[in-house]
Amino acid sequence: MFYIGIDLGTSAVKLLLADEKGNILNTVSEEYPISFPKPGWSEQNPEDWLKAVEKGMKTLTKDIDKSKVSGIGAGGQMHGLVILDENDKVLRPAILWNDGRTQEETEYLNNVIGTDKLTEYTGNIAFAGFTAPKILWVKKHEPELFAKIKKIMLPKDYINYMLTGVHCTDYSDASGMLLLDVKNKKWSDEMISICGISINQLPKLYESYECVGTLTKKYSEMFGFPENVKVAAGAGDNAAAAIGTGIVGNLACNISLGTSGTIFISNDKFMVDSENALHSFAHADGGWHLMGCMLSAASCNKWWFEEILRTKDYSAEQSPIKDEMLGNNHIYFLPYLMGERSPHNNPNARGCFIGLSMDSTRADITQSILEGVAFAIRDSFEVAKKLGIKIEKSMICGGGAKSPLWKKIVANILNIELTIPETEQGPGLGGVILAAVADGAFLSVEDAVSKIVKITDTVKPNPEIAERYEKKYQKFKTLYPTLKTTFQNLAVD
Numbered sequence: 001m002f003y004i005g006i007d008l009g010t011s012a013v014k015l016l017l018a019d020e021k022g023n024i025l026n027t028v029s030e031e032y033p034i035s036f037p038k039p040g041w042s043e044q045n046p047e048d049w050l051k052a053v054e055k056g057m058k059t060l061t062k063d064i065d066k067s068k069v070s071g072i073g074a075g076g077q078m079h080g081l082v083i084l085d086e087n088d089k090v091l092r093p094a095i096l097w098n099d100g101r102t103q104e105e106t107e108y109l110n111n112v113i114g115t116d117k118l119t120e121y122t123g124n125i126a127f128a129g130f131t132a133p134k135i136l137w138v139k140k141h142e143p144e145l146f147a148k149i150k151k152i153m154l155p156k157d158y159i160n161y162m163l164t165g166v167h168c169t170d171y172s173d174a175s176g177m178l179l180l181d182v183k184n185k186k187w188s189d190e191m192i193s194i195c196g197i198s199i200n201q202l203p204k205l206y207e208s209y210e211c212v213g214t215l216t217k218k219y220s221e222m223f224g225f226p227e228n229v230k231v232a233a234g235a236g237d238n239a240a241a242a243i244g245t246g247i248v249g250n251l252a253c254n255i256s257l258g259t260s261g262t263i264f265i266s267n268d269k270f271m272v273d274s275e276n277a278l279h280s281f282a283h284a285d286g287g288w289h290l291m292g293c294m295l296s297a298a299s300c301n302k303w304w305f306e307e308i309l310r311t312k313d314y315s316a317e318q319s320p321i322k323d324e325m326l327g328n329n330h331i332y333f334l335p336y337l338m339g340e341r342s343p344h345n346n347p348n349a350r351g352c353f354i355g356l357s358m359d360s361t362r363a364d365i366t367q368s369i370l371e372g373v374a375f376a377i378r379d380s381f382e383v384a385k386k387l388g389i390k391i392e393k394s395m396i397c398g399g400g401a402k403s404p405l406w407k408k409i410v411a412n413i414l415n416i417e418l419t420i421p422e423t424e425q426g427p428g429l430g431g432v433i434l435a436a437v438a439d440g441a442f443l444s445v446e447d448a449v450s451k452i453v454k455i456t457d458t459v460k461p462n463p464e465i466a467e468r469y470e471k472k473y474q475k476f477k478t479l480y481p482t483l484k485t486t487f488q489n490l491a492v493d
Contacts, residue, residue: 001019001020001068001069001070001071001441002017002018002025002061002064002068002069002070003017003018003019003020003069003070003071003072003073003432003435003439003441004016004017004018004057004060004061004069004071004073004431004432004435005018005072005073005074005075005240005244005425005427005428005429005430005431005433005435006053006072006073006074006075006076006156006159006234006428007074007076007237007240007425007426007431008049008053008074008076008077008155008156008159008237009076009077009259009427010034010044010077010096010097010098010259011031011032011034011259012029012030012031012032012052013029013030013032013049013052013053013056014028014029014425014427014428015027015028015029015030015053015056015060015428016060016425016428016429017060017061017064018429018432020436020441021451021452022429022432022433022436022448022452022453024423024425024429025064026060026061026063027060028056028059028060029056030052030053030055030056031052032044032045032048032049032051032052033045033048034096035093038101040099040100040101040338040339040347041095041100041101042095042096042097042098042099042100042338043093043094043095043096043099044080044093044094044096045090045093045094046082046090046093046094046155049155049158049159050158050159050162053159054222057223058222058223061223061225066223066224067226069223069225069226069229070226070229070230070435070439070441071229071230071231071232071435071436071438071439071441072163072215072229072230072231072232072431072435073231073232073234073240073430073431073432073433073434073435073436073438074156074159074160074234074235074431075156075234075235075236075237075240075241075244075427075428075430075431076154076155076156076157076159076234076236076237076427077096077097077155077156077237078154078155078173078176078236078237078238079096079129079130079131079134079154079176079177080094080095080096080097080154080155081094081095081131081134081135081138081152082094082152082154082155082157082158083138083149083151083152083153084149084150084151084153084158085148085150086148086150088150088151091145091148091149092138092142092145094155094158095134095137095138096129097129097176097260098129098259098260098295098338099128099129099134100128100129100338100339100347101128101137102128102133102134102137103128103347103348105126105133105134105136105137105140106126106127106128106130106133106347108136109125109126109132109178109194110125110126113194115276117190119272119276121181121188121190121191122178122179122180122181122182122188122191123175123182123183123270123272123280123281124175124178124182124272124276124279124280124281125276125345126178127178127341127345128339128341128345128347129295129341130176130177130178131152131154131176131177131178131179132177132178132179132191132195133178135152135195135196135197136195136196139195146196149197149201150201151167151201151203152197152201152202152203153167153169153203154169154173154174154176154177154236156234156236157169157173157203157234160212160231160233160234161203162219163215163216163219163231164212164213164214164215164231165213165216166204166212166213166231167203167204168203168204168205168206168212168213168233169202169203169204169205169206169233170205170206170207170208170210170233170234170235170236170284171185171205171206171208171282172208172236172239172281172283172289173234173235173236173239174203174205175279175280175281175282176236176279176281178191179191179192179202180205180282182270182281182282182288183270185205185282186205187199187202187205206233207233207284207286208232208233208234208235208239208240208243208285208286208434208445209232209233209284209285209286209434209437209438209444209445210232210233210438211230211231211232211233211438211439212231212232212233213230213231214227214228214229214230214231215227215229215231230435230438230439231435231438232431232434232435232437233434233438234431234434235284235431235434236281236284237258237427238256238262238264238291239264239281239282239283239284239430240284240426240427240428240430240431241254241256241258241264241397241398241426241427242254242264242266242283242284242289242426242430243284243285243429243430243433243434243445243449244421244423244425244426244427244428244429244430244431244433244453245397245421245426245429245430245453246395246421246449246453246455247264247266247395248283248285248287248445248446248449249266249268249285249287249446250266250267250287251265251266251267251389251391252265252266252395253265253266253391253393253394253395254394254395254396254397254426255377255394255395255396255398255410255418256297256396256397256398256401256426257297257298257373257396257398257399257400257401257406257410258297258298258399258400259296259297259298259299260293260294260295260296260297260299261293261294261296261297261298261373261376261377261398261400262291262292262293262294263291263292263377263380263381263394264289264290264291265289265290265291265384265389265391266285266287266288266289267283267287267288267289267290268287268288269287269288271288271290271387273290273383273384273386273387274386275343275383276345277292277342277343277344277345277380277383278290278291278342278343278380278383278384279291279292279293279342284430284434284445285444285445285446286444286445290384290387290389292342292343292377292380292381292383292384293341293342294335294340294342294373294377294380295336295338295339295340295341296335296351296373297335297373297377297400298373298398298400299337299338300333300335300337300351300369300372300373301314301369301370301400303337304365304366304369309362314403315403317362317363317366318366318370318403318405320363321363321366321367321370321405323408323462323465325363325367326367326408326409326412326465326468326469327412327465327467327468327469327471329364329367329368329472330355330357330360330364331353331354331355331356331360331364331365331367331368332353332354332355332368332371332372332375332475332476332479333351333352333353333354333365333368333371333372334349334350334351334352334354334372334376334479334480334483335351335369335372335373335376336349336351336352337350337351340376342380342383343379343380343382344379344480346484346487348487348488348490348491349480350487350490352483353365354479355368370403370405370409371409371413371469372476373400374410374413374414375413375472375473375476375477377410377413377414378413378414378473379477382477391414391416392416392417393416393417393418393419394416394417394418394419395419395420395421395455396410396418396419396420396459397421397424397426398424398426399424401420401424402424407420407459408459408465409469411460411461412461412465412466413466413469413473414461415461415466415469415470416461417458417459417460417461418458418459418460419455419458419459420455420456420457420458421453421454421455421456422453422454422455422456429453433445433448433449433452436448
């Protein structure tokens, strides 16, 4: 049988076709536009996602026996607000995860409702990218549209809804809405009331590996698939990537260097850190996880190379950076190009270089960007350490993980062993695994992961380099607190 994983990303949807053993048979990517109507805003048209999925699905499966397609599972960008009217028409462009317009609503939730109450209701505090603040923003700034809302959903749930006609979401993705009582896996009545919505506007909740329905006749005919193709609830992209890289069970860890950067620590019990610096979310394996998310990771590289240096030859730019330079750079980079989430929760934070001098080279600046992202990831690791969690090794995935240099830098800054999965298709492979479990091909997510996910390489820290980076990190961690007031002042018109 064949299974299809959908990775609904920020810049493109990636579709993955695999057999029941997890062997990848084909991959297809379809891009779509993203708009920035105002500084700090980020939007996409959900219909563009659907068109890309439709086009990509046909290309992905054009050379196979379509009658053998048995399941579809999606992982998708989290937190985005998708709202439909009573006729299932999209009311406005989706407000994305990296959109920072909701500072006022976020402050209201954290300061007026209060972080203690939010933590009690949901297990988390408000972040600018979360869905609940976006609902409040629409309610205040677009009341005519707010009054027309019939359905509220997340990006990948819009795809599932169009494919199946079932208004659904999963616990992992719903965890990032600030509407879910994560510990008890149910919608929070208190948050629903605060946002001025009704539970009927929210999707039905499922575990990620549960079947939510089958293809509608329209899509069965469009794709040439059987109508009984099962569609799994799917997962938020980070949870899907964790499944795709084998991060299940208790205290396994994954680092993702995608557009955003994350650390993902799976857990068999619900935990909340006292500072609410890490997100406490449900996991796609049926348990929970802690997650730290920085808004700009590999996107910092993309900005530097493509927008500033006007090159796409990333390898050539990194090639001058040798081992003796690691931990000896005099430039620091704060990677807050879109504000920051974990652990600072500050949409006003901005990227900056510190330590530039007349002898600074192009390679020095490139190196500082790779290091700045890794240092920022370590900030979240430090929070986990305060919870008594000791991470000695981690999987690493995402586009940035294709760089041997960047993996070496991350391993040494965190001073842990990094393992590399056989495939870099984390969220897509996670979708395949969830689809296969939903179809009954495996007894559980853990069972599927043990048979499908394979490790191909390991990167170990060098004691001398790690020691140099330890000293550098102690300096790096003082920079944000020093500049916090400056960021606030710069944000005031």
